[in-house]
Amino acid sequence: MTRSWISDTSDEIEHPPVPLGLNEMAVPRVALILSIITLLMVILSSAWVGISAKYFIDNLDPFESNNSQILNSDGRWLWELDLLFDTCTSREDNWEWPDNLAEQDDFFLYPGELRCDWEHQGEGDRASVAVYNIGNNSLDLILTVDVENVIFSATGETSLILNGLEGKSTQIIEIQLLDEVSEEKVSIIAKHVSTPSSEVKLDIHIFTGTEQRDVHIESEDKVEVQYTVWNADSGEELDSGTWAENSGDSFGSIYGFGWSLIGLDINNDRGALMPGLDTGTTHTTLLPPPIAYGQSDDHELKEVWLRFELKLDRAPIS
Secondary structure: OOOOOOOOOHHHHHHOOOHHHHHHHHHHHHHHHHHHHHHHHHHHHHHHHHHHHHHHHHHHHHHHHHHHOOOOEEEOOOOEEOOOEOOEEEEEOOOOOOOOHHHOOOOOOOOOOOOEEEEEOOOOOOEEEEEEEOOOOOOOEEEOOOOOEEOOOOOOOOOEEEEOOOOEEEEEEEEOOOOOEEEEEEEEEEOOOOOOEEEEEEEEEEOOOOOOOOOEOOOEEEEEEEEEEEEOOOOOEEEEEEEEEEEOOEOOHHHHHHHOOOOEEOOOOOOOOOOOOOOOOOEEEEHHHOOOOOOOOOOOOOOOOEEEEEEEOOOOOO
């Protein structure tokens, strides 16, 4: 009787055993080979990434360089920053204030970047920053503040994007102090969005005023002010009177006048509860031609820098 498991050939011949030494060495050798292959692939991938990055940077630099040439004139970027208060001077003490602002033979409004004083009247006080596009092409700028307690009112943040600021135009922006500080240095930085190396700075020295006020005038507030305006160069008084309108609005052809009212302050009575009692503040602002009469082609004061003294008499009850 035969069985399926019965064979004339011994089991050792039909199924020879694999030597134990071969099993022990095969796995390490395969792993070593795979490791070498993986290492080579990593090296090749790294080299490829490095070459690609270099190619990208090499192609980016000419773009930024060409863009910089368009945005630059005589070593300066084609935009300027200005705090409207008449308290400004050279940011780094590397230029002197012109004897006659209107007679400057220069492409720019100021000989260089500005450092300005802001005497605040308490938490929530505000001020106006002008951004001038001196060039002919439109600009896309990003503005940032280097501290956390001063913000742009429009965004409530320490950054703001200005898209499409047209050539030879100006945009005025409101900034706000979030808390009361005795003294602090703040910088507002404006860069072109496509040129990270571009940078124009405005330094602001903020300090506490002698009299704190509770109500701080902001854009669109209804106000009543007394004003006197002079030719900033000659000192000639040009006009005076009372003006009642919304802050931020133009005063005839003077775009910057309404923005000059930002930063005035008054007590809680707002000048209405106790007539005759002086509870509002006074400040002086300086307006270059682009935000004065510079946009009026045939105006006799087109090239004149205006200095305004503004006194707040009344503010809204709200």
